[in-house]
Structure formats: structure tokens, C-alpha cells
Amino acid sequence: MAKHETPLLDQLESGPWPSFVSDLKQQAEVRAKNEAGVEFQIPQDAVEDLLGVLELSYKHGRTHWKHGGIVGVFGYGGGVIGRYCDQPKLFPGVEHFHTMRVAQPCGKYYTTEYLRTLTKIWDMRGSGITNMHGATGDIILLGTTTPQIEEIFYELTHNMNQDLGGSGSNLRTPADCLGSSRCEYACYDSNALCHFLTNNYQDELHRPAFPYKFKFKFDACPNCCVASIARSDMSFIGTWRDAIKIDQDAVNKYVENDAAYPPNAGAHKGKDWGPFDIEKEVLGLCPTKCMKFENKTLKIDDANCTRCMHCINTMPRALKIGDDRGCSILVGAKAPIVDGAQMGSLLVPFVEVNSDNDYEAITAVIENVWDWWMEEGKNRERLGELIMRQGFQKLLEVTGIDAQPQHVAYPRTNPYIFWKEEEVAGGWTRDVVEYRKHHLR
Amino acid sequence: MSELLSNKEAATQAVVDFMTKKSKTKSKFYFNDFQDIFPDDKLRDIKKVVNLLVTDGVLEYWSSGSTTMYGLKGGGKQHSSEGEA
Numbered sequence: 431m432a433k434h435e436t437p438l439l440d441q442l443e444s445g446p447w448p449s450f451v452s453d454l455k456q457q458a459e460v461r462a463k464n465e466a467g468v469e470f471q472i473p474q475d476a477v478e479d480l481l482g483v484l485e486l487s488y489k490h491g492r493t494h495w496k497h498g499g500i501v502g503v504f505g506y507g508g509g510v511i512g513r514y515c516d517q518p519k520l521f522p523g524v525e526h527f528h529t530m531r532v533a534q535p536c537g538k539y540y541t542t543e544y545l546r547t548l549t550k551i552w553d554m555r556g557s558g559i560t561n562m563h564g565a566t567g568d569i570i571l572l573g574t575t576t577p578q579i580e581e582i583f584y585e586l587t588h589n590m591n592q593d594l595g596g597s598g599s600n601l602r603t604p605a606d607c608l609g610s611s612r613c614e615y616a617c618y619d620s621n622a623l624c625h626f627l628t629n630n631y632q633d634e635l636h637r638p639a640f641p642y643k644f645k646f647k648f649d650a651c652p653n654c655c656v657a658s659i660a661r662s663d664m665s666f667i668g669t670w671r672d673a674i675k676i677d678q679d680a681v682n683k684y685v686e687n688d689a690a691y692p693p694n695a696g697a698h699k700g701k702d703w704g705p706f707d708i709e710k711e712v713l714g715l716c717p718t719k720c721m722k723f724e725n726k727t728l729k730i731d732d733a734n735c736t737r738c739m740h741c742i743n744t745m746p747r748a749l750k751i752g753d754d755r756g757c758s759i760l761v762g763a764k765a766p767i768v769d770g771a772q773m774g775s776l777l778v779p780f781v782e783v784n785s786d787n788d789y790e791a792i793t794a795v796i797e798n799v800w801d802w803w804m805e806e807g808k809n810r811e812r813l814g815e816l817i818m819r820q821g822f823q824k825l826l827e828v829t830g831i832d833a834q835p836q837h838v839a840y841p842r843t844n845p846y847i848f849w850k851e852e853e854v855a856g857g858w859t860r861d862v863v864e865y866r867k868h869h870l871r
Numbered sequence: 872m873s874e875l876l877s878n879k880e881a882a883t884q885a886v887v888d889f890m891t892k893k894s895k896t897k898s899k900f901y902f903n904d905f906q907d908i909f910p911d912d913k914l915r916d917i918k919k920v921v922n923l924l925v926t927d928g929v930l931e932y933w934s935s936g937s938t939t940m941y942g943l944k945g946g947g948k949q950h951s952s953e954g955e956a
Contacts, residue, residue, distance in 0.1 A: 497935055498933060498934055500931050500933050502932055502934070504926075505926060507932045507934070507939055508939065511936040529936070598932070598937065598939030599902065599939040600939065637922045638902065638934075639915075639918035641903065642937070801915075804914045809903055
């Protein structure tokens with residue numbers, strides 16, 4: 431029988447969707463039976479008390495968790511988030527219920543052995559509740575006590591060669607897509623870049639000194655499977671700057687509805703959508719209308735292609751990404767606490783992704799942005815908010831990047847241009863004699 | 872790096888004095904607040920020294936999960952709410 435009555439939570443299980451309440455009840459039962467003979471290092475009924483405190487919060491309409499704490503592992507300023515219950519007598523199992531963030535492997539490649547070892551540690555030293563994966567992208571371990579934190583950190587680092595992730599005013603755990611390890615669309619090796627920057631910026635990841643959180647995310651192509659453009663302060667999206675490669679024979683196979691050439695690589699084959707129509711499904715949906723199909727030949731005006739990936743996704747056997755590959759860097763995406771939600775703004779249209787020189791073109795941009803944000807950013811101000819406050823032009827100045835057409839989202843609405851003295855030939859001083867030759871008093 | 876920041880003992884004392892002086896009104900400080908103590912130094916240099924003070928047990932981190940602040944070790948309300956008193 432459950433330790434606490436939870437009528438309000440039980441209602442959440444009645445809907446059509448999988449419920450976290452059911453998961454928690456299952457975990458509470460597993461811990462109560464303990465058939466695996468785990469030597470629990472935190473209260474065995476922690477999950478039951480978690481359900482209890484949540485039920486009480488629903489009943490009262492207010493939280494019973496305190497805000498933050500000083501817990502952490504020695505030498506690190508992130509990776510552990512202190513959580514304490516303000517009703518410890520009613521729910522002693524969750525008096526301390528700290529969160530730990532664990533850096534996920536690049537591309538989220540796991541072995542079953544890795545997962546078993548991780549969950550074994552967590553079943554013994556924590557609640558056993560995980561969140562795979564949190565919004566930041568990392569492995570979230572929910573609920574342990576202060577004395578267990580160093581123990582868990584020791585086991586992760588010594589037995590699993592596994593580091594903690596980022597939290598607080600740190601660089602957060604960088605997250606990436608599968609990239610070229612499995613995907614033919616990858617324009618750069620997102621796993622390699624993510625791994626390099628994670629190692630290169632260990633200090634920023636573990637020792638907080640930023641005004642607020644800062645996130646890197648890596649998408650190896652514009653399909654943006656990681657949604658880096660919306661989820662990270664600095665987003666690295668693969669792109670190319672030459673032409674899309676076209677196999678005209680394969681294009682015609684799609685047009686002829688050859689069974690071996692299903693549109694969208696067969697992703698929508700569960701329903702009869704009618705015969706493939708290249709005009710309607712590809713050309714008509716091209717955002718810049720830069721394609722045409724005439725006399726059985728597909729032509730693309732690549733100068734006007736924005737690399738949206740739609741045509742490549744639809745006819746993957748006929749169209750391939752170009753060969754001159756790199757990535758675009760976008761900055762300033764964030765969730766809507768201040769100024770509303772923002773998508774990333776394009777800062778660097780194309781940069782080479784070169785591991786031979788330790789990605790120096792990319793790290794130069796990162797460090798210029800950080801220097802500016804650390805100096806000018808207000809407390810708890812995200813990069814995107816600083817860009818809004820001081821202007822994109824200021825960002826271009828501090829990064830030493832010249833304004834380019836790709837930076838323009840839409841034509842300006844303000845007719846005034848405020849020049850700086852260094853931008854005007856001759857500055858603010860002028861030769862009056864020369865001026866009067868052409869203009870009378 | 873300024874003379875004050877490069878002298879660890881003097882830097883430590885300056886940080887402790889600064890925080891103690893303000894302790895009646897606040898016990899947790901944003902990282903940017905250290906710039907008031909070391910106005911001539913770059914934040915990256917200040918960071919190195921401040922984090923050493925955490926390692927040495929002079930300061931401690933406080934984190935809400937989204938934001939990190941610094942305080943004198945043992946100071947402030949949060950500490951007493953973590954089972955010590």
C-alpha cells in the first residue's frame with residue numbers, strides 16, 4: 431500500500447498519455463520490494479515521499495521545495511543543484527533531494543554496460559529517478575542527499591570516466607546531433623567539435639563566472655535535429671557554400687514514381703499520399719523559389735538557395751549537400767524570461783570547421799563573444815538580451831566581423847543612419863575653404 | 872593583472888573585507904560584484920583568483936540551478952537551512 435494517499439496525482443494517470451506519476455509509483459514499488467538487494471544509501475521510501483510532497487503541493491497550490499543551495503563537489507561550481515524540501519518532518523525521504531547533471535556522451539551514444547553501471551550507482555546512492563535527457567541535453571539524476579554527492583562523483587569519474595555537466599552561471603553541457611557518425615547530411619563532424627570544445631572549455635564548464643547560463647549546441651546540417659537555433663546561446667549549424675549535387679537520373683526516377691525512390695526516403699509511406707508531384711512537393715515548397723524542372727532536368731539557382739534542406743530531404747537519392755562544407759554560427763537564442771523567446775541570429779554565415787588547427791576560427795568567435803558578454807552583460811542577462819540591449823552592430827564590432835547581407839533579416843525601418851567618426855572619410859573635421867568652393871554662405 | 876589581484880593574501884583580504892562590509896544587507900554576491908574590488912582587472916583574471924578562494928574554503932558557491940553566486944563560507948541563511956542548525 432502506498433505511503434501517502436495521492437488522489438490528485440492519480441487523476442494525472444487517467445489521460446491518454448504516459449504519466450510520470452505511473453513511473454514514480456513503479457519506482458517506489460521497486461525500491462520497497464528491493465528484489466535486487468540494493469544497499470540503499472538514501473531513504474528507501476524517497477520516491478514515495480516525493481509523490482507525497484507533490485500531492486501536497488497540488489493541494490496547497492504552492493511549492494514545497496526551497497530554492498537552491500550550496501552543495502557541490504570539490505573544485506566544481508556546477509553539476510549539482512541543491513534541492514531541499516520545506517516539509518522534512520512529513521516527508522523525511524526527500525529532506526535533501528539534490529539534482530546531479532551528468533555530461534552525456536557526444537551524439538548520445540551509449541553502451542548498455544554504460545547505462546547499467548550508471549543506473550546501478552544511482553539506484554544505490556540516489557533515488558533511481560532519471561531524466562534522459564533534460565532540456566539542457568544532459569543526463570539528469572534526480573534526488574540524492576548531500577553526503578552521497580562526492581561518492582557519486584568519485585564513482586562516475588573513476589569507474590566510468592564520466593564527468594558532471596554544467597549548471598548555474600556556467601557553460602552548460604554542450605549537446606550535439608549524431609553528425610557524420612551516421613548521417614549523410616552532416617556538413618561537419620559535430621561530435622568532434624562538441625568533444626573538443628567540451629574539453630577546451632573545462633574551466634568555463636565547471637567554474638562559474640558568466641553573468642548567467644550559456645549554451646552551445648551543434649547541428650551538423652540545417653535540418654537542426656538538436657534545434658540548436660532555438661535552444662542555445664551559440665548554435666553551430668552545418669552548411670555548404672557550393673552547389674547542391676544533382677543526380678538527374680535519380681530525379682527522374684522520383685518523378686516517375688519508381689518504387690525504389692520513395693519521396694522523403696519512405697518516411698511517410700504508411701498512408702497513400704497519391705503519386706509524387708515534384709512541382710507541388712519540391713519546387714512549390716522551395717522558400718526562395720530557386721528551382722525549376724524542365725525537359726526532365728532539375729536546375730537550382732544555388733546563389734539564391736538558403737539551404738533549407740527541404741528538396742534534399744524529399745529526394746535524398748537525387749540531391750546531396752555540397753562539398754565545400756563548414757558551419758554557420760548563430761547567437762542569442764533563449765527561452766522567454768525577459769524580452770520573450772528568441773531564435774538565434776546569424777553572426778557568422780560560414781566558417782571552416784578545421785580540427786587540424788584546433789578549430790581556431792571558431793574559438794576566436796566564441797572568446798570574443800564571451801569577453802563582451804562578461805564585461806557588459808548584466809547579472810542574469812542572457813547573450814540574446816545583451817544583443818537586444820546594445821544592438822547587433824555592437825556584436826559585430828566586438829567580434830570584428832563585417833556586416834554582410836546575410837545579417838539582414840528584413841529591410842531597415844528607421845531611415846536615419848548614425849555614423850561613427852571612424853566610419854566617415856576625413857572624420858568630423860572638414861576643409862571649410864574647400865567646402866565654400868562649392869557652397870555659398 | 873593588478874598588484875592587488877596578483878598578491879593572493881591582499882586579494883583574499885580585500886574580498887573578505889568587501890563581503891563582510893556588505894554582510895548586513897546581503898550574503899550572496901554575483902561574480903560581477905568582484906569587479907568593484909578589482910576594477911583594473913579583467914574578469915577572466917579575477918575568476919582565477921576567486922575560484923582559488925573557493926578551493927581554499929574562504930568562499931563558497933551558492934547555486935539556484937540557473938544562477939551561481941558567491942558568499943563567505945558559512946555565511947548567509949542558506950547554510951543554516953542545510954541541516955546545521
